[in-house]
Amino acid sequence: MHDPHSERMSGSETRAASGLSLVFAFRMLGMFMVLPVLATYGMDLAGATPALIGLAIGAYGLTQALLQIPFGVISDRIGRRPVIYVGLIIFAAGSLLAANADSIWGVIAGRVLQGAGAISAAVMALLSDLTREQHRTKAMAMIGMSIGLSFAVAMVVGPLLTRAFGLSGLFIATAAMALVGIALVAWWVPRSAGPLAHRESGVAKEALGRTLRHPDLLRLNVGIFVLHAVLMSSFVALPLALVERGGLAKEQHWWVYLTALLVGFFAMIPFIIYAEKKRQMKRVLAGAVAVLLGCEVFFWLTDGTLHELVLGTIVFFTAFNLLEASLPSLISKVSPAGGKGTAMGVYSTSQFLGAALGGILGGWLFQHGGLNTVFLGCAALCGLWLIIAVTMREPPYVTSLRLPLSPAAVRDAGLVERLLAVAGVTDAVVVADEAAIYIKLDSEKLDRPALDALLEARADT
Structure with a gap:
């Protein structure tokens, strides 16, 4: 028996946090690996157009947004594990459907099915069931880090896997990772006594209305919506810009993303420390949005040598990583007492809707106006977000x-x-x-x- 007041996580809590972090990481890796390669390799698929490539990039976000809160509610009733198993099986089935597709429509169908395995809320709820109060924030932070790391790994591994095995090989690897996730939940993650009633780990119906009407939470939900819309739209255009303007073969893109993500990760750390220690989160948030806007304007205005595109990509990912890390912290600070779980549920739904719209919008803009129109559209979204960000109040540091x-x-x-x-x-x-x-x-x-x-x-x- 472990001491309920111990300052250290117990062995079972460590296993729960590490196992569920890996489940999250493998699943997000599968979602993100297509980003750097679909715009370049996907055009070889039958029926492919830029608009449909964009739809394939963002399609998972539609079903993810629609189903993640219902899956969380179902997990309260029938248990976390059955929902997680079913979700991962659906995700693996979507990956295999995309792997066997010979047309863009097959890939789109596979991505829609991938998104339908919406287990985020159920995984977070299971983590809450398996950790004590004083360690829950630490455990949640481990999952947050695993998501960020999976994004970085996906940007590098996606192009390398696709170069070696093609798009079908990439999707087969994604299905295999979902099956590893099932094994982790079955044999590594400890059993829980049952679902805990806990407002910080799931959506509470009583808190939903207040969350949707909260002005600063709305601003942050718009922020994550725009951030992921801009990310998905940019990945319709950026890989093509590296090929057409930078003259970089698609097989070589991995080193650009590796450089950008490594530099971007270390470059954001001083700003996060400054924001928290000096209580300047609003200033840092607005500054990062302005930098993101500047990157899109830079991509729009310059025809860009390879060096300019790489530099722009590094600055883009520095701002992106900073915003991706800051927004959940702001949600936690701004949400009412007992309302963080509900606020995070709405926030995640906004994120997935942004990803869906971003892919669709980026593909449509590219088809009708070319690369520069995509970058201009992203700049317009960032401009709108900047206006909203500067009108928010300084968050409470609580x-x-x-x-x-x-x-x-x-x-x-x-x-x-x-x-x-x-x-x-x-x-x-x-x-x-x-x-x-x-x-x-x-x-x-x-x-x-x-x-x-x-x-x-x-x-x-």
Whole structure:
């Protein structure tokens, strides 16, 4: 038995976090690996047009957006594992359908089916079931890192796999990774006692209306929508620009993405530290959006030598990585107490819808106006986002806390008011169904002795 208050993750918690992070990573790797290669290799497929290539790039986002919240709700009722197994089998089936396709429509159908294996919410909920309160943020961060790493690996491995085995080989590798994911869940991830009722790990119907009406959450949802729309649109055009303008053979694109992602990853770290330590997240966010806008304008205005395109790609990925890392942190800060799970569900849906629209829009713009029209369209989206970003308020620099309540404390009508009167406590909500209270607090302004005294009194009731 492990100590429930231990500062270190137990062995079973480490296995849960590492196993589910790998499940996420393998699945996202399969989603992302086609990005750098579909625009160049996909034109060899029967019936391929730029518009249909764009649809194939973004198609997974449509079914992912539609099904990820329903899959999460179903997992509350029938269990996490059955939903995850079914989702990974659907994903593998979509990969095999795309691998055996000889036309662009077969690849589109495969990508739609891939997206239908929408297990994100169920995986996050299972992670919450298997980790204690004090380690949940750390475990969630491991999954976040695995997604970022899978994107970086996909940008490099996608072109290398496709060069060696063609598009069909790429999709077969994706199916194999889904099957490895099933094995990890079956034999590595520990069993849970059952689904936990936990508002921070899933969508709560009661919190949905408030989340959809929250002005700053709406701004952040628009932000992730635009970020992934711009990413998908850019990958309709950027691989072709490297071939047509930079004279770089499609088999050599991997080193451009490897360089851009490595430099971009290390270049963003000082900005993340500055944003958190100096409490300047709004400034850093708006600055990164402005840089993204500048990159799209640069791609639009210049015919670009290879060196210019590589430099532009490096700056693009620095801004992209910074925004991709900052937005979930902002969602966590801005969401109401007890509403982070719901806010993240809406945020993820916005992300997948952006990916779907971005691929479709990028392909359509390229077919009707060429490379420059795609970059101009992306610049327009970034410009819209910049206007929205500069009008947001500086986010509260708060952390979240969830504490169990005794039956008497749940019935204490004045508990929330007394907590809100403590300096540094910004929000609190009692959830009777969970016999718990969710608190948001600013650690720099917090009157810790007053909070501790109040919580000790609560524990004694």
